[in-house]
Amino acid sequence: MPRLFSRRGFLLTGAALGGTAFVAAVGGVGYLATVDVDGLDGHLDGDRANLNAFVIIHEDGRVVVNVPRTEMGQGIHTGLAIVVAEELDIPFDDRISVEFPTDGHAAYSSWFNALQVRPEEAGGPVVWLARRALGRMEFIATGASGSTMGMWHPMRVAGAAARQMLIAAAAARMGAPVAELTTGDGFVHHNATGRSIAYGELAREAAVLPPPDTPVLKSAAQWRLIGRSQPRVDIPAKVRGAAVFGMDVVLPDMLHASIRQAPVFGAQISSIRNEREVRAEPGVVDVSIIDGRHAAVVADSWWQAEQAAWLLDIEWTATEADGVDNDSLSVRLHEALSLDAPHGHIDDGDVVSALSDPQSAVVEADYSVPFVTHACMEPMNATAILRDGRVAEVWAPSQNRVTMQAAVGRGMGWAGIRPRDVILHVMMTGGAFGRRSDQDVIAQAAYLAARHPGRAVKLLWSREEDISRGLYRSQAAARLRAALGPDGLPVAYDALVATQSVFSAMGSRNMPFTPSPDGDYLSVEGLDKLHYAIPNRRMRSQHIPSHMPVHFWRSNGFSFNTFFTESFIDECALAAQMDPLAYRRVLLRDSPRHLAVLDRVADMAGWGTPMAPGHGRGIAIEECYRSVVAQVAEVTVADDGEITVDRVFCAIDAGLVINPDAVIAQMEGGIIFGMTAALMSTITLENGSVVETNFHDFPMLRLADAPEIEVALVDSGQPPGGAGEPGVVPIAGAIGNAVFAATGRRIRALPMATTETTGERRTRSVLRPGAA
Amino acid sequence: MVAFTVNGAPVEIDGQDNKPLLWVLREDLGILGPKYGCGVAQCGACRVLIDGASVPSCQAFTGDLGGAEIVTVEGLAEADGRLSAVQQAWVDEQVPQCGFCQPGFIIAATALLAEIPRPTDEQIDDAITNICRCGTYPRIRRAIHRAAGVLATQG
């Protein structure tokens, strides 16, 4: 069901259409018609035969698949290489490798993310225009769990087109009709004569042929690779220590930089009191102030730069946020639930009358979560060089080429340089979780490169900068109310969330315009509960500005709203004296897809079988990124409040799954990522600055505390859904509900526990009294 | 001047006694397998074997390493390129996601299996304290058991 202007897509569609209007004014639709959004034309590039923008075949038969999406652990390089190999009809073995292309071909754009229209279903003039405009803008982004949904079809087409061109080249060589030729194992065969020619031998001839008008795709029954787990292409290098992450970029004669950013976000540097002394430290080449806000030390090695940076004595300007601390933040958060005129998103039926009906039992609860941060394993970094005073080249782990490009211009602009050309290399990325769609570090590195023309500068943030001077998932609070009818089922559901708009904040930092906070669907995703059959429904949001730089964080609004709503549904079930699973089953009676996932996970977990005292099971379900995911958590709570998550069961309907093991891995990883947030993560503010600095005070779940996880894939026959984020979404609610089952204590705030150190790098989680 | 070996090759480092081994490996020797993740002995991404023991190299001062045998993740495979049993188990269980933490886990697991050939789950819990933000722990546990099994049959 394509929704052209879904709330998900409208912000970026707006941007795209703005771009379209501009382009159309300059060159007209005729110009846009020349933008190649399919990328099916071939060409020769040295010893590489580019059969199209996605498929390169070497003479020795090696195949390089161009995957213009960031590999950050989700396995996208493998998934999209599988669909190409499937249509190319070659085995999935080590003759296949993947590159992130350096050029910004229009066929690479992430237009699915912007338009939320599946490529295989797309059509019409608006899509036609927006696709071309987004292609022109080089809108190449990896996020919103959208890479498989957006690229699996275009890359199938590219694989199929390449195969047909290889067959055509073979037909010409053999003088045999195309209809008599078959493919297999990297050869074109002519069975009648027993002749075979390898793809590598044909590639150069094939690359200069015209691509087929409508490439013929395999039918699902012909698939040999799609839907069967294939080993990931990036893993061998990763176990050898040979994968080149952004941090591992080495260039001749390069400089290294370390940075100190403002302790209170928004503060400026009034002076560096000891600049002269720091400049005299060993290896130090330069001390500078970036954009009035950040102090950077450039040295011959990062170790020297970082040592010298510790010595910096910086005087920061005062800001209005200097007095902000956790108490004032949480007051602001909870007050926001009572402020006037929240923004309305849904108002169906008559919620107000239902809630005031004396016949109905009203359930009401407030929930909250704190600021948290990403803590990607690879700290923020970027390497940049300015050549000939005008060509900028940048290597970085990054989720977004458009904001990357803009950041290079911004950073070099601070040094008065306007690069004529910008060459971007997206590196292997050590975790991203949304963090790397903001390019603060790239702008900083670009500035430093402009100060040292001709020399590459690699800027690496320390872990302390990452945690205490970085970007954050916003705090949030919600007030949920339901009016239950005589049967205990909700007649009305009323949801109000207060949080800081991510799109506004992210836009103001990275884009030429600031989207309105009210329209930010990221604030409310996970709040509407549309799949539950409830006749009257209202959903509203209140934007709470703060000085904190908030940002995308794996699963965004779902990361808190689903915790709120799925806990609240359990509260309603309790009021109705119904089992939480049975209650959800009734509410999902009109949603067969959800019901199938719910039943599957309940079955896996043995829902309803008795548990010993102190043990409990909790369930939660969500629809997100066009997938449906449900989890059951089993917990043990000791008398002193120590909580252990023993087992987690997860069922996901992610539609058609290309590489099942990769989806299973994303569920496992998502559950553990979400558990860290649910049990451990909080960012504390004192005098306007973040207190936490490293993993000792911003702890992570470790192996000893990881639960057993069992994942089932449910096949509904839908096209692919997202998998990178759904695993995170239900876990906090499932654990909170399990704690209630074990103890009768209702968790309404995260993190639900405090982390105690029990030994060297060993911890335990103890439920916080305040969490209930 | 300090002399030691890295992955079998002799090296001499001059005037860097206070520089952590991690940065000597990465910046002076161009050995990039060990990663910087925290700098404070919390994450284990920088782990290397020093005389067979798994040590966070961000905490090992170069001046103390005279005569040491240092092995990084790059030094685990056989000379002919065949992966070590631990590395192969990591491939077979498809452990890495982003992979940034994995050199440190592979080193920690290698040291564990050298000391305890068939570790129990509790022994794995105690020994493997690195951080993986991507959450690959269930597969790491399985891979360690798998590697232990393979090593046992190889004698």
Ligand code: FES
């Ligand atoms: S970098 Fe050494 S333990 Fe984290």
Ligand code: FES
């Ligand atoms: S695989 Fe990404 S941090 Fe472990």
